[in-house]
Amino acid sequence: MAEAQKRLVREYETIYLLKAETPDEEVDEIKERLRAVVTREGGKVIRFTNQGKRKTAFPIAKNPKAVFMHCLYIGNPGLVGEFERNLKMIDQVTKFQSVRLADGVDFEARQVEQDVKVTAVEDEARPREDRSEYSERPEESFGEAAEIGEE
């Protein structure tokens, strides 16, 4: 019954947003605090990714920018609740979202990876012509519908 001894857990990822003015030390502090939470609950952090300070689609806490942090971890279902409860208690965290990625992950087999820090991609000009194919037509038809509605 070797298989019964294999500890199967779930893989989750949580993205949390920090206030843009959060200093780097505090970002690391929060990271370590969350890592401790995951470990305490019998989980394992695979890696943290600092996606850097990015522009948000709409202002959050009256700030157009936020620090995006991504955390990949494995653990039991109860872990997510505890993780999110801790996020709520940290004042710097403005938003967070957890998603289940996989079921039945072998706890021992999953290796811990290095923390990654990605430099923020300042909104570089994306090729617009690729989009036009999709974006123009619906706008056109919506315009037409609006015209009929007015009369």
Added chain:
Amino acid sequence: MARPGESGGKFGGGFGRGGGGDRGERGDRGDRGERGDRGGEEGGRRGFGRRKVCRFCADKTLKVDYKDQGQLKYFVTERGKIIPRRISGNCALHQREVATAIKRARMLAILPYTVASA
């Protein structure tokens, strides 16, 4: 004598107006019909476009990822609306995934819920 004449005049006028109204209505209907046809033409033109293939089915390695802003932008109008399947060409399965991904991205302020000015 004056009274019947007046009334008759009114009557006739009434008819006339009624007729005019009728014609007006018909004119309206005609207009509407034309507009409807125009709409139909547009629908037809939309049908002319080549049949699009689901890009996620065409490229199996491609995964729908709610964190990837650049990828999701293809499935959102400039207004921030999700582009329907008949236009994006996605298959049902992947359109569903894309829609979920867009909604997740919105919650994390990666994509906007709306864009105020057009």
